[in-house]
Amino acid sequence: MTLIVIAVLCGLALLTLSSSRLGLGAETSSCPAGLGGLEIAFGDLFEEDQPTNPDVAALLEDPDFGASAEAVEDLRDGVVDPRLVDALLVITRKHQICVDAFKEGHYFIEGVEDGPVIPEGYGEAGGLPNTHYHGRAADIWYVDGEPVEGNGDDEGVLSVGQALAGIPPDARPDQIIGPPEWTERLDRSWREGWVLSEDQLRLHEDHIHIGYKEEGTNKNRR
Numbered sequence: 001m002t003l004i005v006i007a008v009l010c011g012l013a014l015l016t017l018s019s020s021r022l023g024l025g026a027e028t029s030s031c032p033a034g035l036g037g038l039e040i041a042f043g044d045l046f047e048e049d050q051p052t053n054p055d056v057a058a059l060l061e062d063p064d065f066g067a068s069a070e071a072v073e074d075l076r077d078g079v080v081d082p083r084l085v086d087a088l089l090v091i092t093r094k095h096q097i098c099v100d101a102f103k104e105g106h107y108f109i110e111g112v113e114d115g116p117v118i119p120e121g122y123g124e125a126g127g128l129p130n131t132h133y134h135g136r137a138a139d140i141w142y143v144d145g146e147p148v149e150g151n152g153d154d155e156g157v158l159s160v161g162q163a164l165a166g167i168p169p170d171a172r173p174d175q176i177i178g179p180p181e182w183t184e185r186l187d188r189s190w191r192e193g194w195v196l197s198e199d200q201l202r203l204h205e206d207h208i209h210i211g212y213k214e215e216g217t218n219k220n221r222r
């Protein structure tokens with residue numbers, strides 16, 4: 001009997017050890033366990049699947065960057081705008097972030113498949129170009145292990161906004177949307193890339209959206 005108990009305990013210990021080695025331990029991760037299915041241990045990616053863009057490789061290897069399996073696939077497939085990759089690398093200099101979606105797995109309205117334009121019914125933005133669909137937007141749901149939801153005026157979450165504001169205007173995302181209290185505390189203008197319309201802030205109570213409105217150009221004003 002004692003032997004059986006010892007054997008079971010050893011088995012559990014081994015299981016725990018192998019789980020943490022696979023990057024499944026929630027406490028050291030930028031994303032909560034289970035987001036988007038299985039979390040990826042970036043170091044385990046096969047050599048031949050490594051992205052050719054060095055910035056994408058740097059982001060995927062960055063221990064402060066976490067992402068859903070679909071978001072990792074988008075990065076490896078090269079569908080994410082390089083400007084967005086650079087902006088995320090600026091944020092991870094100071095913070096752990098978890099990106100839930102670029103293109104794949106993103107939806108505005110549950111059950112409505114994403115297309116080139118925002119679906120009608122998504123606030124007043126219905127009919128406008130969908131930057132996610134074009135690989136020009138990222139949704140950040142967790143900062144330093146804490147959900148954005150309910151923490152919009154948390155110093156860490158605010159600091160992500162300050163890091164964005166510190167990016168030169170011509171490189172900074174020109175479509176930055178976050179929770180109402182986050183937006184109010186940061187007190188940035190539309191000229192600097194912030195979206196301020198109340199219906200959009202209500203729709204972003206649980207995440208920070210950073211995007212580029214157009215390919216290769218930037219709408220920010222100095």
Ligand SMILES: [Zn+2]
Pocket residue numbers: 132137138139209210
């Ligand atoms: Zn978004």
